Amino acid sequence: MGITSHDVARLAGVSQPTVSRALRDDPRVSQATREKVKRAAQALNYVPSEAGRTLSTRATRRVGVIVTDLTNPFYPHVIAPLHDELSSLGYRMMLITERSDEAVAEEKLLDQSMDGVVLATATTDSRLPAQLERRGMPYVFLNRDTGRAGDFASVVDNEGGGRLVARELVALGHRRIAGVFGAANTTTGREREMGFRLALAEAGVGLPEGRVVRGAFEYDTGYRALPALLEADEAPTAVFCGNDVVAIGVLNAALAAGVKVPDDLTVIGFDDLPMASWEVFRLTTVRHDLRELSRQAARLLVRRIAKDVDPAGERLVLPTEFVPRATHARAH
């Protein structure tokens, strides 16, 4: 059934190693032989077996990408450019969406079926990085990392982004401010909250725990958080959300509750997904270059696979920018 390099060799009247070399444009084979071999390969529709090559070279040209929930609108915008960049670097992408770290690590990541791994949904308490480290499997963090030194990571200046938002809200006169932050075991959640808090504190504005919600970076987190925040004695005049998806949950909840945005409530997101600029939202948010974030992660991983990397770790940080649209206003 399958056509092998031996079949090509027979047809071309050469040995199998010569076929291997000719098709890989090894300069040691003569022009004439090379062409003869290529014609034979063409005639037989020969495609080298990836398994044979992998076994021989010990490289799979395959990279795993780990994500928890693909249906979250955030991840496709990471995965698409990641795929394209990996592809142009000669790697293929294995998508792994998994709930539990442990199961993933044992079977799927350590069987030498990929050359490296991109962790797009790492939590600070995950044991996965340590397992990968122990087995010598190259990996990089994308968007989130562990926050520890020595990481290889492509991330955003989350703290700076949080600061930007705090300053804007203060400048708009907001004093009763709420936060719907990401989960506490994610660096994206923690750092955005941290930057936001620090800049608020500098301006002398408090952020009591009663006006803080933390949860997964999901639509439902925002959708359920708003009613809770509105029940407080003094409802907030502004909400900073952990990311755009959460903010969109808040916007929908506001519509359901009859709360006018931005007249009654200012809502700010983070990420600037394409969706944020849809007419129905016109979400004021914090932009960073999601494409470049992903590409950078791909290139970093490939460099790490090639061991062309600073052994002390590399942390590539992209800047953020405030994007005013239509969900913010002066405090009333």
Next chain:
Amino acid sequence: MGITSHDVARLAGVSQPTVSRALRDDPRVSQATREKVKRAAQALNYVPSEAGRTLSTRATRRVGVIVTDLTNPFYPHVIAPLHDELSSLGYRMMLITERSDEAVAEEKLLDQSMDGVVLATATTDSRLPAQLERRGMPYVFLNRDTGRAGDFASVVDNEGGGRLVARELVALGHRRIAGVFGAANTTTGREREMGFRLALAEAGVGLPEGRVVRGAFEYDTGYRALPALLEADEAPTAVFCGNDVVAIGVLNAALAAGVKVPDDLTVIGFDDLPMASWEVFRLTTVRHDLRELSRQAARLLVRRIAKDVDPAGERLVLPTEFVPRATHARAH
């Protein structure tokens, strides 16, 4: 670096084949030996090499999934359940997003690096299926197919869904009806349009080409179509959209143009993505079971790989259901 079954064999004091059999729970190895081997494997943190296994068994336990644009909100809802079902069937997923069919086929699909392929974005003029067929690579269509006999496909009753919408619109008194359909080279586009047209014709309602737009199943298609439709002499009172993503484009365009939905315009989608029920949209649409659609495709592919399938082709069709929400109203 890598630990092999030979290392385990040495430690356990048995031969390599015995290790292979013991770990795979082959009944021919004794209980005592099995345990001895498993302890040794455990002690060494042995994980069988996937490449070696593949070469030996000629099966990769890997499946490719081909999609054009992952950032389209539709696809994650297909890919996530597909991944999970494949995973529970013991297969891993390689994600391939590609523009041109040709490049994909040559290198990536035919190198025996996967056991089968799911085509999620096939067009009726694609040459890819024929290439896969010729090389004996098992494949199934998901959502879209070629429309030809002999396909293996998991699809939706698109024509029936189109009919449902037409009947509802007619019953609501609409006569000036528009359609923003999917691309003409997709069966999803064609069949939905066909069903819609047929049921309209049965009711004596026309659908002139001036009120028809066709394009990719994307946000922009809907967003750009609406202004064009509104410029016509008599603006339509209702628009049936090829899918929810297109419908959401139309809804946003309506908001931008100051067109009130549903008072001035009825908008109907197709798919019932989670997004369709968001407060900002409350989109009236046609539901089908997207999870089951994907799972069914996974199971069909695995059966085809196992050659446990009707050689004449199998076409699994899921039913549709009209979901009334807030974007439809009686014609004025």
Next chain:
DNA sequence: TCGGTTTGTGAATACGTATGTATTCCATGA
């Protein structure tokens, strides 16, 4: 013309697992 170099190719082998076949060991029964 000859030793030495370069060039091109083939033979042998490694990679890690699974499997078909051979072998060993032991128990059983006549």
Next chain:
DNA sequence: TCATGGAATACATACGTATTCACAAACCGA
């Protein structure tokens, strides 16, 4: 006591490619 059969394990090999090493031929300068 020895043949027989079954259980458990070892041996040999296949899978397809890439690479190391050896070898032959061609080429070069002295």
